[in-house]
Amino acid sequence: MICGVDEAGRGPWAGPVTAGAVILDPRKPIEGLTDSKKLTEARREALYPEIKSKALTYGIGWASPGEIDTLNIREATFLAMKRAIAIMGVIPDEILVDGNSLPDDLPCKARAIVKGDLTEPAISAASILAKVARDRAMADLEHRYPGYGFFKHKGYGTQAHSEALQQLGPCGCHRTSFAPVRRALETVA
Template sequence: MVSLPESVLLVWMSDIEFICGVDEAGRGPWAGPVTAGAVILDPDKPIEGLTDSKKLSEKKRLLLEPQIKAHAIAWAVVHVSAEEIDRINIREATFAAMCQAVQTLSVRPHQILIDGNALPQNLPVPAQAIIKGDLTEPAISAASILAKTARDRLMIDLDTQFPGYGFAGHKGYGTAAHAQALSQLGPCAQHRQSFAPVRKVMRLRA
């Protein structure tokens, strides 16, 4: 295998337009962080099966995750805590996670594509919001998958730290089992106190 001089590699990279896909996971749950992924895919290394992470089985997401990490030009995942969500609200916390994920990338993108209909402020390069972009833009799909798998893994870890709530199963979402555990045990440090179901339990237990 012939190694290219660094100067040649830099010229080659300068000819590529780095498109960064960004998506979040965990905006709706009652507990745990909101997580954002940012991915710059390599056009010379396409990955089959990319789509909205919610439309993939857990097994398929876990198969795609290492492929994305191995073949992407750059990727990053950032969590913003429940405490920060309560402090600045879920919308701003989601935007903060997205901005931090982009800023954490080892390569600066030329353009950012974000799933949804709104853009965070202070992004470093031009950006476009795309409704259902996780279905149409592979880079956003990849970001969606990395955010989802990383957050799910974190919630499984939190289940051992905060037993009884079932975080490993429902991942903090508002299921009947979660509502019952919340009512019986009260909120823990991972619950979003600004969310109405958690706030209601806090009032009842006050």
């Protein structure tokens, strides 16, 4: 049992960082798996329920903006990954993580694979789960914090987000350790 792990949301100024962990069922192939960033939103949304229904198991883990600010984005990403793996409820034979580094204290042997979301189907599936789950969470935050445009930019550092930060100041889902948000806080204070 090979578990693929990937994250979504390391770079945004707002919202959680999200990780997916997936063990695919070789008897139930899924066509079109690749890096979530290479897929349209519609294609990711179509693959999301298929991955969830065909995988042997999966988990989606989160680290909050507060955890990101306390730990730093790298460690918060690793925390979200460990949470996603734990949610699966099984210990895989091996964990494949997209990127060049691994969280500490994983429950089995693990390898980091640069651009693994392009070459390893389980990592691709994890990438899609993490991206869709995070995008949906950011759409929900649009209702809680109107005016920021989270539904469109998902918390990333766009011009529209920068303008909203200047006009409204940071809200409860912003990452205060990120420089643009910190600067906006200093302006408000």
